[in-house]
Amino acid sequence: MAQSIYITSAEGHSGKSTVALGVLDALSHATPRVGVFRAIARSTVERDYVLEMLLDHDGVDLPYDDCIGVTYDDVRHDPDAALATIVERYKAVEAQCDAVVIVGSDYTDVGSPAELAYNARIAANLGAPVLLVLGGRSAQNQTQPEQLGSSLARTPAEMGQIADLALAELAHGRAKLFAVVANRADAERADETLDAIRRSIQAHLDGAAPAAPVPVWAIPEDRFLVAPSIRGIMRSVDGEMLAGDAGRLTREALAVVVAGMSMVNVLPRLLEGAVVIIPADRSEVLLATLLANASGTFPSISGIVLNGGFELPEPVTRLIDGLGSSVPIITTELGTYETAVRIMGTRGRLAADSQRRYDTALALFEQSVDTDELLVAFGLARATVVTPLMFEFQLIERARAQRKRIVLPEGDDDRVLRAAATVLKRGIADLVILGEPFEVRARAIELGIDIQGAEVLSPMDAVHVHKFAEEYARLRAHKGVTVRQAADTVTDVSYFGTMMVHLGLADGMVSGAAHTTAHTIRPAFEIIKTRPGVSVVSSVFLMALADRVLVYGDCAVIPDPTSEQLADIAISSAATASQFGIDPRVAMLSYSTGESGSGADVEKVRDATALVRSRAPELLVEGPIQYDAAADAAVAAAKMPGSAVAGRATVFVFPDLNTGNNTYKAVQRSAGAVAIGPVLQGLNKPINDLSRGALVDDIVNTIAITAIQAQEAGR
Known part of the structure; x- marks a missing residue:
């Protein structure tokens, strides 16, 4: 039977979804089969x-359809029948999972004062302890449009009173309290708030000491989670998109500016992240606002709402098209007052389509809630299997433990910027992004992402170019490279980033989203060079299968390695495996196993295996061996009985690039494995290459891997 947790609140708009996402994320890192039930x-x-x-x-x-219990209409019609349906549908989900996050009702306009009591009944009947979410803010009437998203902090005493009322309802419904989260809490009085809630919990225990203290956490408010998105505003005003980039509809509106005055008076009142309400017959104000936004000398706005339903003149629409602005322009039939009222009433939603909100919510939860304490209280031991998601989380945890400075040369690639925003928000690494600062930061604003924590550095920066050129000319003097020639070379982003790593201005580099592998790693061969005792730079992919992680090498760099190079690849791959917590058992792959085959290709692998044994006698290595004998215990028992590697290999060394590259892709596609890499190995300092088809998550993982390699290099 799965373990479950019931997340509910004492009122609406408490930010329960942020807590649900954080709990789900924590559980998914500890057990492979996690479910959700509404x-x-x-x-x-x-x-x-x-x-x-x-x-x-x-x-x-x-x-989706399996994960819903009942509707509000069902509950109003027959509460007992609805409860029976909830239990029945939940049990079907529970049977498929190790842990289930159950999300209670939302206190919508169809809710009732007894809603918490009914949630308590549900939790009790499902046998799920309750994680109670208390809202730390209460909405107040807004008199100034600029104050969009503001709210009134509750005092610790008020939080204690709300806890008293909620705990009484839970006790009446015989629900077991698991933990309490004060969400959107006043950060300056967080300790007082936690103490007030703990006193309430103790009072409701009637002096009885619990088996363990009930955990209580406080999560501070973040304006980006509270603020509505432009898409949400468009829904609220019954609007349609007239122009701009639809991808920017997820950007948050942090303020409202009502542009009901002349152009010269509107421009000084523009606010960062604002949605600007402009009467549709004031085209001069509309054009001035768009030009101000494009100039970079005024605050960057999130969107424009044209109200009144007036049609723009054709010359104006032609001019807007010519400007090519990405700012979303929404049209609505509503008047100015009604438009402003509806926008002010729009609430922020935590949804999957906004990476910024998603990252912010997870970061807040991770920073505020002790997830290890949560898992212990939940009674969920970490699983022995390692799923791809668990492995990715382990990478992030290790990178966070000792943050390193990673340079990203491709600041003109949206995927890189999105990955950078996630890395910064989750505290995975410190970043340097190469590109013209104004262009990079302006594009980040257009994408609705936050890279404020990164250093953005131009590869044309005169001070750095001069310094790098002198050093590069020194390194390549034997090739006749002059300082003038070097100055041209180091302005290339791959060379510039590599020089930063070489001179200690960064701990590692990740590139390749928009450049070839050769373009990424050639500077590393020239500048960083190989570690002592290693003759070649090679690569591995970390192959995260359903229940374990394997290492495949070399799948990206050396087309046809010699025996000596193959031995280097094996030793480097074993070292990489150890870096990432994988016990290395090395299989030197071939089309035959043991002494059964002969021929030049088999002999190459046989010689390489012998070299590995002589150079690294501590390694468990077997070769030549076929893939099935290396991976399958039953086949190993028949083909190579008694081997310490056969049937349980963790590091697979392929005889050539053709075999390795095709095999990793076949496993990735047919077995649903997550292929993380290529991870370059053998260099003095970490430089890693991306696939040009890399997704944002791939880039985040590679940055984490590079940071871990930098940690190891510094020891």
Whole structure:
């Protein structure tokens, strides 16, 4: 039977979805089969955005329709029958999972004062302890449009009172309290708030000492989670998109500016991240706002709402098209007052389509909630199997433990910028992004992502170019390279980034999203060079299968290695495996096993195996060996009985690039493995190459890997 947790709140708009996402993420790093269940949804017709977001999380593999209990209408019609249906549908989900995150109702406009009591009944009947979310902020009437998203902090005493009321309801419903989270809490009085809640919990225990203290955590407010998105605003005003980049609809509106005055008076009132309300018949204000946004000398706005329903003149629409602005322009039939009121009433939603909100929510949860304490309280031991998601989390945890400075040369690639935003928000590494600072930061703003924590450095920066040129000319003097020639070379982003690593201005480099492998690693061959005792630079892929992680090498660099190079690849691959917590058992692959075959290709592998044994006698290595004998215990028992490697190999060394590259891709596609890499090995300092088809998650993982390699290099 799966272990479960029921997440509910005492009122609406408490930010329960942030907590649900954080709990789900923590559980998915500890056990392979995690499920989600929404006890009460508003409708079975309109999809629940919270449930969709949670189901979209890596590692959750359940159909949407299976994860909903009942609707509010069902509960109002017959509460007891609805409860029976919830239990029945939950049990079907539970049977497929090791742990289930159950999300309670949302206190919508169809809710009732007894809603928490009903949630308590559900939790008790499902046998799920309750994680109670208390809202640390109460909405206040807004008198200034600029104050969009602001709210009034509750005092510690008020938080204690809310806890008293909620705990009484839970006790009445015989629900077991698991933990309490004060969400959107006043950061300056967090300790007082936690003490007030703990006193309330103790009072409700009637003096009885619990088996273990009930965990209580406080999560501070973040304005980006509270602020509505432009897409949400468009829905609220019944609007349509007239122009701009639809990808920017996920950007948050941090303020509202009502542009009901002349152009010269509007421009000084523009605010960073604002949505600007402009009457549709004030085309001069519209054009001035777009030009101000494009100039870079005014605050960057999130969107424009044209109200009144007036049609723009054709010359104006032609001019807007010519400007090529990416700012979303929304049109609505509403008047100025009604438009402003609806925008002010729009609430931020944590949804899967906003990477910034998603990263922010996870980062806040990780920083505020002790996930190890949560897992211990939950009674969930870490699984012995390692899923791809668990392995990726381990990478991030290790990178975070000792943050390194990584340079990203491709600041003009949107994927790199999105990955950088995630890395910075999650605290994985410190970053240097190469590119013209204004262009890179402007593009990040357009994408609605935050890279403020990164250093953005131009590869044309005169001071760095001069310094790098002198050093590169010194290194390549034997090739006749002059300082003038070097100055041209080092402005190439790959050379510039590599020089930063060489001179200690960065600990590692990740590139290749928009450049070839040769372009990425050629500077490393010239400048960083190989470690002592290693003759070649090679690569591995970390292949995260359903229940374990294997190492495949070389699949990206050396086309047809010699015996000596193959031995180097094996030793380097074993060392890489150890770096990432994989016990190396090395299989030197061939088309025959043991002494059964002959021929030049087999002899090459046989000689390489002998070299590995002589150079690294501590390594467990077997070769030549076929893949099935290396991976399958039953085949190994027949073909190579008694081997310490056969049937349980963790490091697979391929005889040539053709075999290695095709095999990793075949396993990736047919077995659903996550291929992380290529991870370059053998260099004095970490430089890693990306596939030009790399996804944002691939880039994040490679940055984490590079940071870990830098940690190891510094020891």
